[in-house]
Amino acid sequence: MSERKATIPRSRMTFRERQFRSRLAQMIDQRGLLRGSLLVRRRVCGKPKCRCARGQGHESLYLVVSQGGRSRQLFVPKDWEETVRRWVGDYHKARGLLEEISRLYWEKVRTRQG
Numbered sequence: 835m836s837e838r839k840a841t842i843p844r845s846r847m848t849f850r851e852r853q854f855r856s857r858l859a860q861m862i863d864q865r866g867l868l869r870g871s872l873l874v875r876r877r878v879c880g881k882p883k884c885r886c887a888r889g890q891g892h893e894s895l896y897l898v899v900s901q902g903g904r905s906r907q908l909f910v911p912k913d914w915e916e917t918v919r920r921w922v923g924d925y926h927k928a929r930g931l932l933e934e935i936s937r938l939y940w941e942k943v944r945t946r947q948g
């Protein structure tokens with residue numbers, strides 16, 4: 835039985851795998867990555883003449899993250915919303931790429947070709 839190496843040289847990777855890895859590397863290098871989900875909450879500010887008192891409420895964005903089994907929430911200020919949405923989205927994309935790579939390795943073990 836030959837011993838298998840954990841390190842795989844790039845030359846032995848398929849084009850698909852190299853593509854997933856380059857995209858993932860780029861995200862890890864250059865993007866903000868934030869795990870969590872975004873929740874829009876409506877609240878009433880309490881000022882009697884405010885439009886929120888007539889039903890609609892003010893919309894606020896919260897970031898919800900589970901850390902160590904606890905769910906934590908963080909208010910996202912308006913001027914952070916766009917950036918936070920992007921970081922959360924990029925985290926999902928990076929996770930997706932990691933998952934694609936993992937599937938390739940699952941197949942290697944399953945087909946005993948690696």
Ligand SMILES: [Zn+2]
Nearest residue numbers: 879880884886
């Ligand atoms: Zn209000």
